[in-house]
Amino acid sequence: MLNKIIKYFLENRLVTVLILMVLILWGISTAPFNWKIPFLPSDSVAVDAIPDIGENQQIVFTQWPGRSPQDIEDQISYPLTTYLLGIPGVKSIRSNSIFGFSSIYIIFDDDIEFYWSRSRILEKLNSLPNSLLPENVKPSLGPDATALGQVYWYTVEGRDKDGNPTGGWDLQEIRTAQDFYIKYGLNAVKGVSEVASIGGFVKEYQIDVNPDALKAYNISLMQVMTAVQKSNKDVGAKTIEINQAEYLVRGLGYVKKVEDIELAVVAVKDNVPIRVKDIGVVALGPETRRGILDKGGAEAVGGVVIARYGSNPLEVINGVKSKISEIASGLPKKTLANGVVSQLTIIPFYDRTELIQETIGTLETALSHEVLISIIVVLLLVLNLRASLIISSLLPVGVLMTFIVMRYAGVDANVVALSGIAIAIGVMVDVGVVFVENIIRHLEMPENHGAKGAKLMQVIYEATTEVVSAITTALATTVVSFIPVFAMESAEGKLFRPLAFTKTFALLGAFVLGLVILPTLANYIFGIDFDKKRVKRFWGYVFISGGILLSVYFKIWLPLGLTLMGLYDLFNHKIPLKFQSYTKHFNLILVLFIISFFLTEEWMPLGPQISVIGNYLFVIVLLGIILSALLSIVKYYEKVLRWCLANKGKFMLLPIITLFFGLLVWLGFDSTFGFVANGLDKVGWNIRASKVWSVPAHTFPGIGSEFMPTLNEGSYLLMPTSMPHAGVQQNRKVVGQLDMILNHIPEVDMAVGKLGRVESALDPAPISMYENIINYKPEFILDAKGHRMRFKTDNNGRFITKSGDSLSHDDALKQATSIKNLIPDDDGSFYRNWRDIIQSPDDIWDEIVKASKIPGVTSAPKLQPIETRLVMLQTGMRAPMGIKVFGPDLKTIEEFGLELEGIIKEVPSVKREAVFADRIVGKPYLHLNIDREKIARYGLNVEDIQQTIETAIGGMKISSTVEGRERYPIRVRYPRELRDSPEALGKILVATPTGAQIPLGQLVQFEYKKGPQAIKSEDTFLVGFVLFDKNDGYAEVDVVNDAQKAIQSKIDSGELKVPQGVNYKFSGSYENQIRAMKRLSIVIPICLIVIFLLLYFQFKTVIASSIHFSGVFVAFAGGFIMLWLYGQDWFMNFAVADVNMRDLFQMHPINLSVAVWVGFIALFGIATDDGVIMGSYIHQVFEEKNPQTITEVRNAVVEAGKMRVRPAVMTAATTIIALLPVLTSTGKGSDIMIPMAIPTFGGMTIQIMTMFVVPVLQAYWRETVIKNKEKRNA
DSSP, X not given: OHHHHHHHHHHXXXXXXXXXXXXXXXXXXXXXXXXXXXXXXXXXXXXXXXXXXXXXXXXXXXEOTTOOHHHHIIIIIHHHHHHHTTSTTEEEEEEEEETTEEEEEEEEOTTSOHHHHHHHHHHHHHTOOTTTSOTTOOOEEOOSSOGGGEEEEXXXXXXXXXXOBOOOOOHHHHHHHIIIIIHHHHHTSTTEEEEEEEESOOEEEEEEEOHHHHHXXXXXXXXXXXXXXXXXXXXXXXXXXXXXXXXXXXXXXXXXXXXXXXXXXXXXXXXXXXXXXXXXXXXXXXXXXSEEEEETTXXXXXXXXXEOTTSOHHHHHHHHHHHHHHHHTTSOEEEOTTSOEEEEEEEEEEEHHHHHXXXXXHHHHHHHHHXXXXXXXXXXXXXXXXXXXXXXXXXXXXXXXXXXXXHHHTOOBOHHHHHHHHTTHHHHHHHHHHHHXXXXXXXXXXXXXXXXXXXXXXXXXXXXXXXHHHHHHHHHHHHHTTHHHHTOOHHHHHHHHHHHHHHHHHHHHHHHHHHHTHHXXXXXXXXXXXXXXXXXXXXXHHHHHHHHHHHHHHTOSTTHHHHHHHHHHHHGGGSOHHHHHHHTTHHHHHHHHHHHHXXXXXXXXXXXXXXXXHHHHHHHHHHHHXXXXXXXXXXXXXXXXXXXXXXXXXXXXXXXXXXXXHHHHHHOHHHHHHHHHHHHHHTTOOGGGSHHHHHHHHHOOOOOBOSOOOOOOSEEEEOOBBOTTOOHHHHHHHHHHHHHHHHTSTTEEEEEEEEEOOSSTTOOOOTTBEEEEEEEOOSBOBOTTSOBOEEOBOTTSOEEBTTSOEEOHHHHHHTTOOTTXXXXXXXXXXXXXXXXXXXXXXXXXXXXXXXXXXXXXXXXXXXXXXXXXXXXXXXXXXXXXXXEEEOSSHHHXXXXXXXXXXXHHTOTTBOGGGOEEOOOEEEEEEEEEEOHHHHHHTTOOHHHHHHHIIIIIIOEEEEEEEETTXXXXXXXXXXXXXXXXXXXXXXXXEEOTTSOEEEGGGTEEEEEEEEESEEEEXXXXXXXXXXXXXXXXXXXXXXXXXXXXXXXXXXXXXXXXXXXXXXXXXXXXXXXXXXXXHHHHHXXXXXXXXXXXXXXXXXXXXXXXXXXXXXXXXXXXXXXXHHHHHTOTTTTOOEETTEEHHHHTTOSOOOBOHHHHHHHHHHHHHHHHHHHHHHHHHHHHHHHHOOOSHHHHHHHHHHHHHHHHHHHHHHHHHHHHHTHHHHHOOSTTHHHHHHHHHHHHHHHHHGGGHHHHHHHHHHHHHXXXXXXXXXXXX
């Protein structure tokens, strides 16, 4: 089958070329890198920074204005939760009961379709029993989105024509524009689920009644309410015909202005109408608010755009920006007192576009660097320009094919998905290397020398079909190795399945190209007779003219290399024969120089502070060291292999020690040799206290575990809380102070604070919860695509501004110099936004923590916007880890939580200042206890009293105006001064059936109590949280284990007693790691068995399959050794050009996260490849030679090894060296790429010994067979 495919496309070259062209153009149109080609329509892959790994959840939101959390919990959240638990596929239900509303999160199993779950909830809500909820309370289904959909936050501000802030706008004016114009405009954008408003004041009509007037006219509050409702009404009277024309009849009666309400008649006394203005004051005022937005210490109005579930975030944001540009000119404007024309303008303060572009930019850069390095490695190791061209040209085409499949398979382009391509580069190159190397080997045979036409085609066909079976098996093992990733579930599955898809797509793409395109391409390129003068002259002129034209067009000198190549081809025949041996590789060296220089300019590994020449020398030396080491293996391979064959026992100690060391590093000294210490404990010898044990235990502690390394998002989310008793005004003051302090940190670009909630079901936050979005500046000024920009400098390296000033870096920072002040220059220097003392985003967070210590405000864990949304979606908590305390009542939960807080603070691995137990019962309540006996005496019932309390104190919304597109509530209540103290409340008058007006104080008893600010529950059980965070240098799983041990030890000693009805459990993102490890511990062994079976089907014997399988374990150990070395301070701790190598390669302790395990899984497949193809050659040689003596066996093994060693070294070289740009990357997304790359880098470095292990084991097996045969014959 495969042979027929190769033959068909080799014989039908036009079809092959057309397919190649289609793949290239189609791939470019689907690429996620915003490549613009005029004649090519763009249909790019959906793009986001990271996959949405949140829970599959829906929200039921219920408003009950003015009601306390306890009322909400008892009458809405609890009954609704019990009712909704019966929905099929429900995994858990969390509820939040907060002042005025209930928010219920229904978490479904991952296999439940998102919109199917919404329809099931709607069915339930439409069939609610009448008695389940209070009258007129209607639950609604939240937006079809999750909190992760918050992709674009903005404020609405007055700006002049130059974009400068002007002020001069009331918060109510801005909020009106936001609610009725901006919000609806943006909501119409494709992919937007909801636009929610926050900040400012919602305008309302307020009727403050005069109790003395009510008493004098003997009018009750209910009469006032009824009168206002009757005075705000439109009617329709169908139609009438006049002179054969039809007229629509309307009765207009909606309130349009304050005077309309003032003239409403409440009652008639002695034929005199009593109007509203006679018994109260009507005015426009602000509605009570539970959410405030602050920018730089001043109140602001803004909103958040929430992307629909499953939509393309980047497409949504771009659509929102287009809509903003469209509606911007029509937003309200006015002339201020100073004559400046100010117009409302939408100003973003959180835009995920930048994060997406930077993340994709980092990956695009890493991929391009990998491709360039792969080309360099191939050129150096093959030493054949034509062969290098074939192999290198297929690599970018394979990447483009991956984009095509991603687009139509529904796999989004994000940091994880594109990392799959990055770690597949080595294997993709290997496919081309094996095919082309075998073609060259066949062409070098004497009988094929000078083959052209049909003979050349036949040689290429035979060469490719000879190795296609081995390549198929090798790729099959690599694809199968990713079965564990496909088998992952929940958050870890959503996170890494895209990577498994993209790597599989990339490998299959490389395989298809190897079958379909490569033979034809080889036929074309090897078929060109460069020795003919006419051909050589033609290509010489093409290169010369092409180099000059490209150099002029792109204004760079590198294309002139083509001109030099053309000149060499034209005049090399004039070079004396004695020098031609030195110049025969001139073109190859020239290409290497151009590619490596271009790579250096793009990569700049030592940083922009070092010159391009300095970076170039470093790149040359670095690649030279690695390639020299690998080429020395090729050069001395036969000699070393013969020694290994003669000294099998000594040699095999090396892989055995490597395996043992890898196991020791992974598990730790304690776990590996714990059985020894336990045995000695039984005889009374505590060896753990001795240096003999403690020193190696400290050196090899084992590798910690966590779910995922944190992705650098370029912004932080500071989420402290104030004391529960703090009111809106106090919280407003504090959040303003926080913003002003944070904005004074030089590295902070903007800090915008929010307290309370936006008007969305996705944000159930009380007013004591703050969210300060802190956007910090990138380390260097970047362009729109996330790439560093260069700016003009003088001879002393000082930056030249547009005003003509020349500033040093420190002076420029002090003057807050930005891109607006600098002059872009491709030959200039990068501009660093950070001070010298700030070396990483962690340092910026430390500055934030120092600055945000304000009395009355709690500390906050280190969080970022997307990270926080994901954590809250998964656990309901606003911290990466915590304890959920379940109990019978809130007081008991709080008391036990405070005890746990004290214990957790003493755990060394826990960040003490981040530990915080919920202060649940701390909100002051004023209870008005109705005296039923007294109200009965006046002929009143409870509802009469409650209506008075609700209206006079709370202010009841009785109607809404209709003013064109705008709607405003009308509210009746007592004036503020008559309801701002218990004494004033006691004087509120209650009308009796007899007309008497009785003070409220005579009918109720006032009681002060502490109650909950918010009530949380899970599956109907009350819950409170104890939040904490880890200290730097510790792994999440280890921290949780330490905390669990600390609590358990206190319980065992009797110091901590768990109250009756209370239970607790740890929760957080670490649960994903534990769940993933449980699943991987089952699936990985099954996967390895499947790989072994594939090898068995290829080699037909268990022994041969086991030999080739051995490379997996050696590579596995190598990966762990590299992880251990990364955590050792002495490793690579030296500087080159004042750049420490540990800093360059991002070396620090690495924990075993799911990302690291994915790196190991990728390593399994690559490690098996070399063993498979090496083994295939050995089997072929043994079948041909049929050796019968030990000497013949060893000669056959050496011969086969020599045939495969160069391709094997090329595979190792491309895999190892291509990962160097990934390991040195610092942009967004590198946090996830680097941990995935480390096991592959370390494993492939150690796995080089497989080139000797497989031949040695093969020889041992064959020699044993011969020895046994000789014994039998003897």
